[in-house]
Each structure stands twice: as structure tokens, then as C-alpha cells.
Amino acid sequence: MVLTLLIGAVIAIGLASRRGYVPFPAVLGNYPxxxxxxxVVLLCVAWLRPAVTRGKLMAWSLVIAFAIEFLQLYQAPWMQALRANKLAYLVLGNGFDPLDLLAYVVGIGGGAMVDRLWERRQRRLA
Known part of the structure; x- marks a missing residue:
């Protein structure tokens, strides 16, 4: 339940950041x-595979995120038509940017740190 709520919250913050409602420094562009x-990719993998180790969680998340980024190099008409759908566009993106790969490493690494801190807090409370 907590994971589902967190997925929703991170998606909401991400969408708000694209519309300028979350004040990230302009110099960072769309990278936040x-x-x-x-x-969110990390959280979805954790939701689908709750027993996976943190290392495997990070590895699978990076593979998925990088694969989707490299898929943006593929510009077939049917893929462009798919990306015309707003939801597909949000998931698949459009236009390869190598700096996105760095942003994915930061996002997945940060998410894994949050997971570790949450786990430590839960152990302390138990």
C-alpha cells in the first residue's frame, strides 16, 4: 500500500515539475x-518484485530505463504514432538525450537510498 502511494506521489511531483509547479532550478532543465x-521505474520494479534484493532492483531498473531511452533512437512511423498518445509519450519519451542516462542513474540511486533509509527506520521501530 505504501509503495503504491509513493508511486502516485512521485508521478504527481514529476508531472508538476514538467508544468513548472515544482521549483527546480532552471539550469537543471527537464533532468529532475x-x-x-x-x-518511478524503480518503484514499479519493487512493486512487481517485492522480494528482489536492492542491487538487483537497481540493476533491473537501470536496464529498463536505459532500454527505453535507447528506444527513443527508433523513429519508425508506428512508434511515432504510439508516442502521440500522451500516456505512451510519458512512458516512452521522444528524442534520445545521453544526459538523460545520468539523470536515470541519479533517480534510481536516490530511490535506492530512500529505500535503504526506510528499511533502517522500519528495523529501528520493530
Whole structure:
């Protein structure tokens, strides 16, 4: 339940950041939103595979995020038509940017740190 709520919250913050409602420094451009997107990938993998180790969680999340970024190099008409759908556009993106890969590493690494801190807090409370 907590994971589902966190996924929703991170998506909301990411969408708000794209509309300018979350004040990230302008110099960062869209990269904070990209990092949040990658964190959502991590959260979704954790939701689908709750027993996976943190290392595997990070590895799978990076593979998925990088694969989707490299898929943006593929510009077939049917793929462009798919990306015309708002939801597909938000998931698949459009236009390869190598700096997005760095944002994904930051987002997934930050998400893994939050997971570790949450786990430590839960152990302390138990």
C-alpha cells in the first residue's frame, strides 16, 4: 500500500515539475523530471518484485530505463504514432538525450537510498 502511494506521489511531483509547479532550478532543465521518472521505474520494479534484493532492483531498473531511452533512437512511423498518445509519450519519451542516462542513474540511486533509509527506520521501530 505504501509503495503504491509513493508511486502516485512521485508521478504527481514529476508531472508538476514538467508544468513548472515544482521549483527546480532552471539550469537543471527537464533532468529532475527524468530522475523522478527513473525513480518511478524503480518503484514499479519493487512493486512487481517485492522480494528482489536492492542491487538487483537497481540493476533491473537501470536496464529498463536505459532500454527505453535507447528506444527513443527508433523513429519508425508506428512508434511515432504510439508516442502521440500522451500516456505512451510519458512512458516512452521522444528524442534520445545521453544526459538523460545520468539523470536515470541519479533517480534510481536516490530511490535506492530512500529505500535503504526506510528499511533502517522500519528495523529501528520493530
Amino acid at each position: 523530471g527524468d530522475a523522478l521518472w527513473a525513480w
